[in-house]
Amino acid sequence: MTNDNDDLSRRRLLATTGTLSLTGLAGCLGSGGGGGSDHGDKxxxxxxxxxxxxxxxxxxxxxxxxxxxxxxxxxxxxxxxxxxxxxxxxxxxxxxxxxxxxxxxxxxxxxxxxxxxxxxxxxxxxxxxxxxxxxxxxxxxxxxxxxxxxxxxx
Incomplete structure (x- = not known):
């Protein structure tokens, strides 16, 4: 039973980490961050x-x-x-x-x-x-x- 809880905790950790990484990446690539291509086009x-x-x-x-x-x-x-x-x-x-x-x-x-x-x-x-x-x-x-x-x- 302890083993199932460990697997569940690992899955939650991986899912949360992946979501946070994608959210951060999307924020960096967005036009509001100053690093997007909108600035270069302008x-x-x-x-x-x-x-x-x-x-x-x-x-x-x-x-x-x-x-x-x-x-x-x-x-x-x-x-x-x-x-x-x-x-x-x-x-x-x-x-x-x-x-x-x-x-x-x-x-x-x-x-x-x-x-x-x-x-x-x-x-x-x-x-x-x-x-x-x-x-x-x-x-x-x-x-x-x-x-x-x-x-x-x-």
Whole structure:
């Protein structure tokens, strides 16, 4: 008889522990906990809605290319993406920060830059199909270079 009570106690312990574990896991995964995907989705949508900083309408890129308001492309038309291109033919991590068309945000006292070829606000870590390396990028060996200039597979 004592043996049956021990089995019953073990079953209760295991059932209670399992229920508490699942409840805790559900709480961690919920959107109210701050760790859910709602926050990440909102952050992405905030980036997509970023407007062009004041003073960037007629910016000049780091390579001296002037922004032509009449010749700008829409982000949708150039395959604009909100992350770097790790598989480009250049062998480098391709992103706006090391593109010849990029106008850095620090020129405008903003966290977002502009592009001499693409409409709207541009983040340094983004990429589009118009990407062209800044002059001299191919000659750099990556030793001591920032991540945006590092050769892939080195």
């Amino acid at each position: 952050q992405l949508s905030d980036q997509r809605d970023r407007s062009l900083p004041d003073g960037a309408e007629t910016c000049v890129s780091t390579q001296g290319i002037e922004r032509d308001l009449e010749g700008l492309s829409a982000k949708e038309d150039v395959g604009y993406q909100f992350h770097p291109n790790y598989t480009g033919a250049s062998g480098f991590i391709e992103l706006c920060a090391n593109c010849q068309f990029f106008c850095p945000g620090n020129q405008f006292d903003a966290g977002v830059g502009a592009c001499a070829a693409v409409e709207g606000g541009i983040y340094s870590q983004d990429w589009c199909a118009l990407w062209q390396p800044v002059e001299g990028l191919e000659e750099r060996d990556g030793s001591g270079a920032r991540g945006s200039q590092t050769k892939i597979g080195k």
